[in-house]
Amino acid sequence: MKIKLLFVLFLCFYLVIIGRLFFIQILFPFKPDKDLYLKTAKLTPERGKIYDVNKNPLVLNQNSYLLYLEPKKITDKLKLTHLLSESLGIKEASLEAKIDQTKDYQVISSGLTDDKKNEIEKIKLPGIGFEYQMRRLYPEASLSAHLIGFVGKDNNNEDVGYFGLEGYYDKDLKGMPGFLESERDIIGRPIYIGIQNRVKAENGRDLILTIDKTVQEIVKRKLLTGIEKYRAKQGCIIVANPYTMAIIAMNCLPDYDEEKYYQFSENYFKNSAISSAYEPGSIFKPLIMAAAINEKKIEPDTLMNEEGPVTIGDYTIKTWNDKYEGKISMTRILEKSSNVGMVWVGEKLGNSKIYSYLKKYGFGKLTGIDLQGEAEAYLKPKNAWYPIDYSTVAFGQGIATTPIQMITAFSSLINGGNLLKPYIVSKIVSETKENIIKPKIEKQIITKETSDLIKKMLVSTIDNAEAIWDKPKGIKIGGKTGTAQIAIAGHYDPSMTNASFIGFLPADKPKFIILVILEEPKSSPWGSETAAPLFFEIAKELIVYYNISPSQ
Amino acid sequence: MIGLLIFLNIFLFCSSLKLSDEINNYENKINALHRENLILDKKASVLSSLKFAESMAPFLGFTKKNIPAYLEKLNVALKY
Numbered sequence: 001m002k003i004k005l006l007f008v009l010f011l012c013f014y015l016v017i018i019g020r021l022f023f024i025q026i027l028f029p030f031k032p033d034k035d036l037y038l039k040t041a042k043l044t045p046e047r048g049k050i051y052d053v054n055k056n057p058l059v060l061n062q063n064s065y066l067l068y069l070e071p072k073k074i075t076d077k078l079k080l081t082h083l084l085s086e087s088l089g090i091k092e093a094s095l096e097a098k099i100d101q102t103k104d105y106q107v108i109s110s111g112l113t114d115d116k117k118n119e120i121e122k123i124k125l126p127g128i129g130f131e132y133q134m135r136r137l138y139p140e141a142s143l144s145a146h147l148i149g150f151v152g153k154d155n156n157n158e159d160v161g162y163f164g165l166e167g168y169y170d171k172d173l174k175g176m177p178g179f180l181e182s183e184r185d186i187i188g189r190p191i192y193i194g195i196q197n198r199v200k201a202e203n204g205r206d207l208i209l210t211i212d213k214t215v216q217e218i219v220k221r222k223l224l225t226g227i228e229k230y231r232a233k234q235g236c237i238i239v240a241n242p243y244t245m246a247i248i249a250m251n252c253l254p255d256y257d258e259e260k261y262y263q264f265s266e267n268y269f270k271n272s273a274i275s276s277a278y279e280p281g282s283i284f285k286p287l288i289m290a291a292a293i294n295e296k297k298i299e300p301d302t303l304m305n306e307e308g309p310v311t312i313g314d315y316t317i318k319t320w321n322d323k324y325e326g327k328i329s330m331t332r333i334l335e336k337s338s339n340v341g342m343v344w345v346g347e348k349l350g351n352s353k354i355y356s357y358l359k360k361y362g363f364g365k366l367t368g369i370d371l372q373g374e375a376e377a378y379l380k381p382k383n384a385w386y387p388i389d390y391s392t393v394a395f396g397q398g399i400a401t402t403p404i405q406m407i408t409a410f411s412s413l414i415n416g417g418n419l420l421k422p423y424i425v426s427k428i429v430s431e432t433k434e435n436i437i438k439p440k441i442e443k444q445i446i447t448k449e450t451s452d453l454i455k456k457m458l459v460s461t462i463d464n465a466e467a468i469w470d471k472p473k474g475i476k477i478g479g480k481t482g483t484a485q486i487a488i489a490g491h492y493d494p495s496m497t498n499a500s501f502i503g504f505l506p507a508d509k510p511k512f513i514i515l516v517i518l519e520e521p522k523s524s525p526w527g528s529e530t531a532a533p534l535f536f537e538i539a540k541e542l543i544v545y546y547n548i549s550p551s552q
Numbered sequence: 553m554i555g556l557l558i559f560l561n562i563f564l565f566c567s568s569l570k571l572s573d574e575i576n577n578y579e580n581k582i583n584a585l586h587r588e589n590l591i592l593d594k595k596a597s598v599l600s601s602l603k604f605a606e607s608m609a610p611f612l613g614f615t616k617k618n619i620p621a622y623l624e625k626l627n628v629a630l631k632y
Contacts, residue, residue, distance in 0.1 A: 060594065061593075139597035139598055139601040140602055143602070189573060190576060191572060217602050
């Protein structure tokens with residue numbers, strides 16, 4: 001009897017279940033939201049961080065939240081708009097107009113910080129939600145804006161790096177997204193015995209730079225004061241190790257705020273150090289001089305007769321002050337920056353050799369620096385050169401170079417003759433390995449003997465220059481000033497110049513080479529009165545920072 | 553035997569619930585830790601930044617008068 005009763009009870013129980021299943025599956029089929037049970041998601045990797053040479057962070061990531069509304073769930077629209085407008089600083093009327101209660105989902109604001117999110121969460125009204133995102137953090141603000149670039153969005157609303165390192169190393173920094181497929185119960189907990197597939201996201205690789213943030217700060221501060229003092233339109237400074245072409249600092253002004261890049265026009269994003277072409281002017285002279293010495297056409301004490309202006313076709317070439325010293329040595333040509341002397345050196349070297357050395361120095365092609373946006377300054381094909389071009393190129397006019405090309409070529413003069421590939425990233429660090437980037441010698445251009453000779457000539461150029469500078473005492477410095485007139489509508493305007501200075505120290509074994517360019521300085525058009533003093537100011541600070549003793 | 557199977561079934565079901573809870577907890581904890589880590593990263597980087605050092609310099613007495621003086625014009629001082 002008891003067994004029969006138990007049987008009937010179980011039978012009823014199963015009938016109820018069968019009836020319920022029939023009701024749910026046949027009569028009123030319930031279509032569950034697929035996402036409710038099987039959660040599939042893309043696991044976003046963390047973008048790689050960027051550090052300076054001493055592992056000080058230049059770019060990190062920070063928490064960020066997207067604030068959205070679910071208008072259909074809003075119960076008190078007036079109160080919600082009032083409180084949200086207070087927190088977000090948006091006008092109440094425009095927020096209220098934005099909320100469309102026929103929609104399921106509306107984005108209100110993005111890029112909210114943790115504090116702001118906590119503040120909004122306290123409102124505790126239905127219909128408010130947050131989506132987690134990550135965004136870039138720049139602890140040093142815009143110290144290296146052009147170098148670093150910024151992270152924006154592409155057409156698919158995915159993060160993508162633009163300009164500088166963010167652009168060049170976008171694939172490395174981005175990482176590999178992961179994938180999650182997980183069966184969940186009604187309250188979102190994973191069902192252990194259900195489907196659980198997870199492919200872990202691979203975070204982006206970190207970059208360790210050759211940049212020293214302290215030097216970068218010195219350079220930026222000095223450039224800013226220099227631009228103000230000499231009333232220049234803009235300016236660029238590059239500091240590099242001439243033996244490796246590791247860039248220690250690179251700054252061009254005006255620049256932009258990476259956090260609010262969208263408030264700036266595209267012109268500000270261009271890094272003039274790698275993408276603007278200038279006529280270099282007299283800082284180009286040592287390159288031609290070194291080529292002529294290397295070809296054994298001249299020696300530092302070879303004499304030439306600087307008796308007056310020289311005429312090439314319809315053109316007359318004079319010295320900068322129209323003064324002539326008669327018989328002068330090659331070293332003296334550099335000291336007094338004689339255009340007439342350089343035309344003579346160019347003639348000695350020969351047109352064909354001039355062109356081949358320009359190619360060897362790397363003009364007319366990219367240096368290959370690891371920054372997005374490098375432009376190759378145009379070098380005319382050989383058959384388009386007129387005799388006057390060979391004469392003017394000897395003193396740095398009639399040719400265009402980018403600052404990075406110029407400093408790369410100049411470094412070969414003082415490092416024993418090697419043309420190196422400039423670089424910014426010294427290490428790429430992933431979760432499993434470290435990729436060290438080593439200096440790369442492209443080719444040897446001049447011999448070590450020529451390099452030693454030109455170095456001595458450049459030291460003499462600074463020691464016996466016509467301008468008087470406040471130089472650091474006891475430290476041998478080599479360098480050359482440059483003043484290039486700017487071509488406007490086919491003519492040079494003597495009042496508008498690009499003033500420059502390139503120098504290195506300590507001269508015997510240079511620790512760094514510095515290129516300073518000021519565009520259209522108004523206080524004086526001369527490089528010797530604008531860029532050169534700026535160079536010495538920076539050099540003084542670097543001497544203290546690198547602890548370079550005067551005995552060197 | 554049937555009782556044992558029922559017991560095992562219930563045990564497995566409860567265990568899977570517990571494990572699911574744990575997975576969920578750890579997922580949340582990892583996310584929270586990651587976010588906290590980013591906040592700490594931010595605080596540390598701000599404190600070690602040159603921007604912060606610059607803002608603190610006046611309060612710590614590192615003003616213009618403390619800039620290193622280059623002893624280059626000593627020949628003038630030596631006369632007296």
